[in-house]
Ligand SMILES: Nc1ncnc2c1ncn2[C@@H]1O[C@H](COP(=O)(O)OP(=O)(O)O)[C@@H](O)[C@H]1O
């Protein structure tokens with residue numbers, strides 16, 4: 001790095017601190033907003049994405065995971081008899097009432113799956129055992145909802161739809177998009193908890209064989225099963241996300257907040273770097289006058305911007321993860337995949353360099369003769 | 375002897391919006407190596423314009439500018455910074471030092487620009503600071519120095535690249551008379567010792583004691599007297 005760039009950065013510590021504060025603020029804002037958006041997006045379809053099923057079969061007209069319509073279990077057998085399908089399971093998903101030990105009632109979404117295959121079931125178990133779900137009247141919930149559900153410890157007794165239920169397992173990080181918790185149980189238990197007729201299901205989850213293309217099998221299923229909707233896992237995941245993000249106002253609000261955060265972040269970073277560079281405009285004019293090439297002036301300015309970006313990014317990410325850690329218990333599902341951290345790094349660098357180049361433009365257009373004018 | 379800088383028939387017209395301002399109207403001037411020239415004239419007479427043209431900072435509208443016999447008006451925009459770096463030293467009215475750099479680093483900067491940074495550059499910067507009487511101020515930054523000190527640093531910076539010509543536009547205007555005389559003395563002494571040509575713009579008649587001749591400019595023309 002040219003001496004001048006290094007010295008300029010470190011000389012005016014207050015200036016540098018303001019620059020860094022601007023970048024840090026922008027990064028925290030963007031990470032939180034985009035992380036929230038991603039967190040909610042992923043949460044909406046998490047059960048589908050973890051199901052391991054290649055194809056989802058549902059009654060016609062289903063729009064999203066939480067609300068489906070009963071389907072005859074005959075569809076399961078028809079599906080199993082379809083070439084290309086190697087296994088299939090039933091899955092019940094339905095809103096119902098949960099009564100806490102203290103008697104208070106709250107809404108839950110019961111998810112009844114086949115514990116033998118785990119399709120549509122929970123993951124990330126941190127306490128208890130999934131095998132215990134084979135026992136009658138047992139459920140698994142996420143630790144995040146313990147308080148709301150009145151679950152003090154494993155083995156807690158509650159009532160679902162006026163039937164006994166015992167908590168035999170806790171998961172971590174399985175949240176729903178809404179405030180309504182998922183309650184995982186066996187298909188058999190779920191029939192009772194949701195008052196569903198024994199020969200009915202909400203979904204049939206099918207796996208295709210290694211040689212079968214899901215798209216082809218999907219077409220075959222549609223033909224054989226008649227009046228049902230068949231989705232690949234990806235399609236149903238996207239359908240559910242799309243519903244929550246775009247059909248409900250909540251998703252749009254999040255998206256708008258994320259985009260506004262991104263814009264504000266970019267403007268703050270650009271403005272900060274621009275102000276820093278313009279602060280030195282006179283010195284850059286002198287530099288040109290005494291014989292620095294344009295490329296030298298560029299390298300000083302751009303490197304000042306790059307190092308501000310790198311330092312600001314490091315501090316900003318540290319601060320953002322601190323905020324995320326603090327908010328972990330507070331109900332916000334902030335998810336920051338590495339792609340997001342990489343993208344934000346790229347964006348920070350891009351904004352800093354672009355802003356500095358815009359000011360370089362002012363410098364290179366600078367008439368060196370200006371140095372003689374006061 | 376070949377002139378350090380030679381100006382022939384130089385005209386300069388500024389486009390100031392709708393009107394064209396004629397700042398220089400046919401100026402001829404030679405400055406020999408080691409010679410000190412003082413440029414005087416009323417405000418607006420074209421002194422700064424002439425200095426800028428001699429320093430390859432501004433192109434004349436018409437006429438010839440030679441530095442050490444080399445015509446520079448034919449050079450491209452990209453080549454001019456190198457010419458300035460190699461052949462010209464600048465001293466400005468308001469010093470134009472880099473506030474984040476120490477005195478020593480300010481003086482050594484032209485060498486860094488020329489790709490000659492390093493130990494030797496620092497040693498040369500030191501010895502020039504000694505020569506301008508700032509041995510003890512090498513690590514001071516501009517914010518910690520008086521005006522006179524800053525202008526001495528600027529003189530050392532102007533000298534370090536061993537230029538053919540040093541151009542100083544009202545170098546004492548921001549200084550009190552004692553500091554001003556000190557600065558002019560140092561400038562004259564060192565440029566004479568090193569054989570550099572110096573052109574000083576000043577309003578102060580007393581400054582003429584530090585130069586070989588005074589040139590008067592009026593309305594963009596040299597009106598004499600040539601030589602003293
Ligand atoms: N960049 C410019 N654009 C337009 N006119 C200018 C510019 N620079 C100088 N002038 C004009 O050129 C004339 C000479 O200016 P200058 O060389 O600065 O004189 P001095 O230094 O002797 O005061 C003045 O009339 C001034 O207004």
Ligand SMILES: [Mg+2]
Pocket residue numbers: 421422423
């Ligand atoms: Mg002037």
